[in-house]
Amino acid sequence: MTVRLPAYAGTIGGAYEKAVAGLTAAGATAGDIVHVVEYATAAALGAYGDVEAARSAAIGGHRAPVATVAVEALPGGEDLAVELTAYPGGGELIEAAPDEGMHRGALRVAGGIVYLPSIHPRGGDFRSQYRQCLEQAGELLKAAGLGLGALVQTTDYTASATRAEYPRCGRPRKELLGSEDGVFPGAAGIIVDQPVMPGAMVSLDAIASTAPLRTVNPGWKRYDTLTYKPGVAAGDTLFMSGFGALEPATQKGIFDGDLLAQAEYTYAAIAATLREAGLGDRPPYGCVTRLVEYITPAAVERYAEVAEIRRRYFGDTPAISAVVCTALLRPDFMIEVVPTAVFP
Secondary structure, three states: OOOEEEEEEOOHHHHHHHHHHHHOOOOOOOOHEEEEEEEEHHHHOOOOOHHHHHHHHHOOOOOEEEEEOOOEEOOOOOOOEEEEEEEEEHHHHEOOOOOOOOOOOOOEEOOEEEEOOOEEEOOOOOOHHHHHHHHHHHHHHHHOOOHHHEEEEEEEEOOHOOOOOHHHHHHHHHHHHHHHHHHOOEEEEEEEOOOOOOOOEEEEEEEEOOOEEEEEOOOOOHHHHOOOOEEEEOOEEEEEEEEEOEOOOEEEOOOOHHHHHHEEEEEEHHHHHHHHHHOOOOHHHHHHHHOEEEOOOOHHHHHHHHHHHHHHHHHOEEEEEEEEOEEEOOOOOOOEEEEEEOOO
């Protein structure tokens, strides 16, 4: 059974100490880790050697794919947050051809889920960098005997300066993604002005599955022409896109400036997708195991108030990872939530 932990925040060393303590409390060990996500502020990225040393001290010689995500800040003002995913025995380690940059060369397959390291391009314009990220994901998946059609979720991180160019990523996604049955992955797009790698206009995190894929869509027509879907069911897991306060019929953002109203609408949209997947007909939805919540700087002051709204929809089951991004692709969004749920 997959163990999904929240992101534990603190100093560089303290974040890893808390994460390992959480892992132990969940009955797992460092050898069970299948994926590591580091949400790193500019301070942590500037001392990345210390981050690597803290990781090594925490998990020893165990190898797991690492996703390093640059963030504007953390809600509590910490330097680093560490999110661990574990599976009994750690699944299967697969070595891939090494590449330039960070965290290349290894992925893990556990419970039918394929965990990849974060991917960063080498150069070129925005569209070519986005294509590079997808092609590098394809090379990693090839080592597991899979292709890009196995992707169930992508999260891309871009800078504010590329917002006008962002629609250009639609072409490489359309050309390279999608399963044989026409299932596109869930997706989220987050704006962070601090790149992990110098010169990178985009970084990509991705998850794939060895199981057959099925689109989950509550009937929202806007997704008919998009290169991502609200949800993708694969094996015992429902992977979902990033949800925000977007009215599907008009494709317009709503509740501008009202964080709590946006959160309520966002959770209701997630609930509609869960119902469509057959995961319950009313809240609280205990099937949700993790919520990654990206909030803008304007949302920080009232973010703690979101917890009660979240609890009404999902109870106390989900592991929560909350980070502050520079902005979201829709300028009026204050929060975007990426959920993961499991089938009984």
